[in-house]
Amino acid sequence: xxxxxxxxxxxxxxxxxxxxxxxxxxxxxxxxxxxxxxxxxxxxxxxxxxxxxxxxxxxxxxxxxxxxxxxxxxxxxxxxxxxxxxxxxxxxxxxxxxxxxxxxxxxxxxxxxxxxxxxxxxxxxxxxxxxxxxxxxxxxxxxxxxxxxxxxxxxxxxxxxxxxxxxxxxxxxxxxxxxxxxxxxxxxxxxxxxxxxxxxxxxxxxxxxxxxxxxxxxxxxxxxxxxxxxxxxxxxxxxxxxxxxxxxxxxxxxxxxxxxxxxxxxxxxxxxxxxxxxxxxxxxxxxxxx
Amino acid sequence: xxxxxxxxxxxxxxxxxxxxxxxxxxxxxxxxxxxxxxxxxxxxxxxxxxxxxxxxxxxxxxxxxxxxxxxxxxxxxxxxxxxxxxxxxxxxxxxxxxxxxxxxxxxxxxxxxxxxxxxxxxxxxxxxxxxxxxxxxxxxxxxxxxxxxxxxxxxxxxxxxxxxxxxxxxxxxxxxxxxxxxxxxxxxxxxxxxxxxxxxxxxxxxxxxxxxxxxxxxxxxxxxxxxxxxxxxxxxxxxxxxxxxxxxxxxxxxxxxxxxxxxxxxxxxxxxxxxxxxxxxxxxxxxxxx
DNA sequence: CGCACTCTGAAAATTTCTTTTCATGACAGT
DNA sequence: ACTGTCATGAAAAGAAATTTTCAGAGTGCG
Numbered sequence: 001x002x003x004x005x006x007x008x009x010x011x012x013x014x015x016x017x018x019x020x021x022x023x024x025x026x027x028x029x030x031x032x033x034x035x036x037x038x039x040x041x042x043x044x045x046x047x048x049x050x051x052x053x054x055x056x057x058x059x060x061x062x063x064x065x066x067x068x069x070x071x072x073x074x075x076x077x078x079x080x081x082x083x084x085x086x087x088x089x090x091x092x093x094x095x096x097x098x099x100x101x102x103x104x105x106x107x108x109x110x111x112x113x114x115x116x117x118x119x120x121x122x123x124x125x126x127x128x129x130x131x132x133x134x135x136x137x138x139x140x141x142x143x144x145x146x147x148x149x150x151x152x153x154x155x156x157x158x159x160x161x162x163x164x165x166x167x168x169x170x171x172x173x174x175x176x177x178x179x180x181x182x183x184x185x186x187x188x189x190x191x192x193x194x195x196x197x198x199x200x201x202x203x204x205x206x207x208x209x210x211x212x213x214x215x216x217x218x219x220x221x222x223x224x225x226x227x228x229x230x231x232x233x234x235x236x237x238x239x240x241x242x243x244x245x246x247x248x249x250x251x252x253x254x255x256x257x258x259x260x261x262x263x264x265x266x267x268x269x270x271x272x273x274x275x276x277x278x279x280x281x282x283x284x285x286x287x288x289x290x
Numbered sequence: 291x292x293x294x295x296x297x298x299x300x301x302x303x304x305x306x307x308x309x310x311x312x313x314x315x316x317x318x319x320x321x322x323x324x325x326x327x328x329x330x331x332x333x334x335x336x337x338x339x340x341x342x343x344x345x346x347x348x349x350x351x352x353x354x355x356x357x358x359x360x361x362x363x364x365x366x367x368x369x370x371x372x373x374x375x376x377x378x379x380x381x382x383x384x385x386x387x388x389x390x391x392x393x394x395x396x397x398x399x400x401x402x403x404x405x406x407x408x409x410x411x412x413x414x415x416x417x418x419x420x421x422x423x424x425x426x427x428x429x430x431x432x433x434x435x436x437x438x439x440x441x442x443x444x445x446x447x448x449x450x451x452x453x454x455x456x457x458x459x460x461x462x463x464x465x466x467x468x469x470x471x472x473x474x475x476x477x478x479x480x481x482x483x484x485x486x487x488x489x490x491x492x493x494x495x496x497x498x499x500x501x502x503x504x505x506x507x508x509x510x511x512x513x514x515x516x517x518x519x520x521x522x523x524x525x526x527x528x529x530x531x532x533x534x535x536x537x538x539x540x541x542x543x544x545x546x547x548x549x550x551x552x553x554x555x556x557x558x559x560x561x562x563x564x565x566x567x568x569x570x571x572x573x574x575x576x577x578x579x580x
Numbered sequence: 581c582g583c584a585c586t587c588t589g590a591a592a593a594t595t596t597c598t599t600t601t602c603a604t605g606a607c608a609g610t
Numbered sequence: 611a612c613t614g615t616c617a618t619g620a621a622a623a624g625a626a627a628t629t630t631t632c633a634g635a636g637t638g639c640g
């Protein structure tokens with residue numbers, strides 16, 4: 001049969017010479033953005049190509065398919081093959097490891113998370129947050145929950161090197177009021193709150209807002225309740241083949257932000273880092289001597 | 291509205307709780323081999339899922355779509371996005387972002403790091419470390435440096451939930467001797483030490499070895515000096531288009547290890563987690579009452 | 581110019597898909 | 611045990627999609 005092992009695209013190409021004007025027009029419309037353009041109904045693709053539906057029927061029959069549904073079934077198969085086996089999906093990331101090894105399954109999941117998160121992420125949001133973080137007139141406060149506390153700490157540690165006026169709120173909420181007390185209008189509170197949202201985050205966000213602080217929230221696709229109070233929100237895909245959620249993509253965004261801030265204020269940062277290096281050296285030297 | 295920017299998969303997940311038995315069955319059939327399984331007609335997918343066509347209609351409406359055609363149109367869009375934007379064609383990860391946006395450059399770098407790290411990683415090492423971490427007769431100690439301290443904390447927080455006898459050494463080295471004092475032969479010390487290796491890590495590793503402890507080191511491609519004393523070493527690719535090194539892949543390995551440990555000791559862990567849940571509930575209740 | 585031929589899309593006919601209606605059965609609360 | 615509610619699928623009704631028919635337009639050729 002004509003369309004047995006060859007792809008639909010191949011079949012179209014091989015018959016291209018025998019096609020009529022309207023059919024060629026249709027064929028080109030199909031090959032343009034192939035194979036997705038053939039996903040819709042016969043009416044849709046006829047309209048897109050600017051031809052009539054009978055033309056579509058005649059062509060697919062000329063190509064050797066039984067009818068439009070048959071044609072489309074073949075296309076679906078191809079789409080499936082393309083999707084379930086994209087170059088991205090390495091059947092084996094780690095050499096010698098079976099495709100089902102936890103490392104490989106994790107790698108697949110993380111790549112999927114990264115792709116989904118990035119395609120849903122608005123770069124304007126990213127750039128705005130980066131510029132808020134860069135503004136040295138604003139003090140920065142970081143806070144995370146039980147699990148995400150480590151991410152807040154990681155973010156804080158870097159920002160503390162890059163610029164002054166940064167603080168890390170302990171994940172224990174009892175000390176929060178003192179920090180809120182010190183917040184000034186325009187200060188920035190960065191909240192990490194993912195699934196198993198912590199009720200106290202909403203209280204903290206509310207209090208911070210009352211003091212005039214801006215809020216940035218890192219949360220998952222379902223959204224922390226604190227996100228409602230936020231100026232900017234990062235919704236991150238966190239699913240992993242695990243009983244736990246994955247923070248890998250969150251860390252990715254954090255690192256990208258760190259770099260964005262660092263490069264946008266490099267002149268000021270350079271001096272700070274030099275000074276800091278010197279301080280570390282002194283400490284080391286001091287210990288050796290003692 | 292509901293299905294504006296979120297993917298169909300997201301929408302299904304977020305509504306999953308409110309779905310009925312037949313609808314859940316359908317949802318799972320759709321998510322299995324997503325999104326290709328939703329390409330056919332309503333009749334086809336109903337048959338594949340083993341439910342009736344009205345069930346399909348009811349579910350997609352419950353999910354916020356106008357009807358099956360609307361649902362399918364969204365799916366088609368996603369398929370298109372997936373196909374015309376594969377990772378292989380990684381010039382644009384985030385839609386709307388120019389190829390040179392920091393997010394895209396970072397994504398490329400992380401992809402490369404992940405691939406290189408995994409292809410160099412021996413799965414036997416991974417499995418051995420997972421089994422060492424699972425062994426409840428061994429106490430676990432985690433330690434990190436200035437930057438990697440957050441990773442150690444992240445690892446520790448999870449392991450602490452999964453099993454008893456875990457400790458986090460503060461990144462301040464003055465308290466380390468007390469921990470070393472308590473180490474017994476067979477105990478496991480997990481060290482994070484990447485570029486700008488901290489001299490004290492070697493001292494710590496040496497002291498721990500003298501006490502008979504096993505050592506696992508997470509380091510970069512150049513290798514921490516402490517790695518010489520380690521039973522197992524993870525050499526991780528950490529380069530990023532940034533003034534800072536990237537911890538994303540390190541976190542990836544950590545999460546994969548957490549899952550490996552968790553799943554290998556699920557029976558024992560299950561009980562612990564239930565108890566822990568209860569304790570959290572009590573704490574919350576306590577706060578509310580007070 | 582006229583004839584024969586092919587290509588093309590409008591419209592009708594047909595088939596298939598989608599939605600609605602409704603009867604049945606399961607189940608929780610009284 | 612009774613009653614109300616909900617989930618479910620069979621079947622009918624309704625809406626599209628697909629295919630066929632057919633007439634007009636264009637083209638090549640004598």
